[in-house]
Amino acid sequence: MESYTAEDFIKEEKLRNIFNQVFDNQTIEAVHELANKGYIDYLEHIISTGKEAHVYKAVDKAGNPRAVKIYKIETSSFRNMRAYIEGDVRFKRVSSDRRDIVYQWTRKEYKNLEKFTEAAVRVPVPFAFYRNVLVMEFVGNEQAAPTLKEAPFENIEILYRKIVEELAKMVYKAKLVHADLSEYNILNHRNEPVIIDCGQAVLLSHPNAKEFFERDVKNMCNYFRKKGLQKTPEEMKNAIKELKNSV
Numbered sequence: 725m726e727s728y729t730a731e732d733f734i735k736e737e738k739l740r741n742i743f744n745q746v747f748d749n750q751t752i753e754a755v756h757e758l759a760n761k762g763y764i765d766y767l768e769h770i771i772s773t774g775k776e777a778h779v780y781k782a783v784d785k786a787g788n789p790r791a792v793k794i795y796k797i798e799t800s801s802f803r804n805m806r807a808y809i810e811g812d813v814r815f816k817r818v819s820s821d822r823r824d825i826v827y828q829w830t831r832k833e834y835k836n837l838e839k840f841t842e843a844a845v846r847v848p849v850p851f852a853f854y855r856n857v858l859v860m861e862f863v864g865n866e867q868a869a870p871t872l873k874e875a876p877f878e879n880i881e882i883l884y885r886k887i888v889e890e891l892a893k894m895v896y897k898a899k900l901v902h903a904d905l906s907e908y909n910i911l912n913h914r915n916e917p918v919i920i921d922c923g924q925a926v927l928l929s930h931p932n933a934k935e936f937f938e939r940d941v942k943n944m945c946n947y948f949r950k951k952g953l954q955k956t957p958e959e960m961k962n963a964i965k966e967l968k969n970s971v
């Protein structure tokens with residue numbers, strides 16, 4: 725069997741060392757698999773090192789910038805990964821194996837991004853996934869776009885209307901609830917909101933979908949209040965409903 729190393733797709737030594745400390749052989753193999761198919765040429769730099777995943781800026785074989793999100797197997801907290809997979813009719817059998825759950829989670833994020841994209845929700849377009857590695861559109865210019873937390877909108881009213889519209893598309897067209905919506909999971913890309921981190925999004929048929937939706941709306945209202953725009957969750961939900969037939 726061929727032996728794979730991170731050297732093949734990471735040129736910079738420091739980056740390679742971090743990668744090798746955090747990821748196992750199966751993950752290296754998974755990146756190779758995606759590289760063989762042309763989705764990744766090399767990883768350029770780290771955008772984010774979270775508890776559950778690392779996100780890299782990468783370049784594909786055709787030279788396009790890409791974001792590569794790699795879930796960690798060992799230190800993943802699983803936030804309730806299982807709870808979000810259970811109750812989702814797309815995942816009939818929920819494994820109890822840690823590795824399998826992380827792979828399923830990666831697949832779930834890919835599928836959610838696909839559904840959102842089909843419904844014209846502004847999320848990173850997904851290109852491919854394999855095991856715990858997801859390749860998607862890179863949102864940013866040279867650097868990754870900042871989150872709303874880091875870079876608020878100049879006009880908060882405009883942002884409110886845009887978020888209401890995205891939520892209406894999510895619920896009425898994609899038929900998904902994001903379930904972790906906040907200023908940390910929305911990027912400000914040239915004054916357009918781009919919604920990220922969609923692994924936990926659930927179908928409307930999920931037993932907790934309503935509760936998750938209420939929480940998303942509440943989080944966003946809290947954010948808008950902090951930015952000087954007073955909207956109650958009721959007002960925001962009504963604004964979303966008004967768009968039901970026009971999204």
Ligand SMILES: Nc1ncnc2c1ncn2[C@@H]1O[C@H](COP(=O)(O)OP(=O)(O)OP(=O)(O)O)[C@@H](O)[C@H]1O
Pocket residue numbers: 771772773774775776777778779791793848860861862863864868869871908909920921922
């Ligand atoms: N498609 C993308 N383009 C550019 N930057 C991205 C993209 N996806 C994610 N990022 C960057 O990576 C960060 C983390 O991504 P994300 O929110 O999806 O992971 P996470 O699940 O929150 O990770 P953790 O919970 O481990 O911190 C984002 O805040 C953003 O800076």
Ligand SMILES: [Mg+2]
Pocket residue numbers: 908909921
């Ligand atoms: Mg996040």
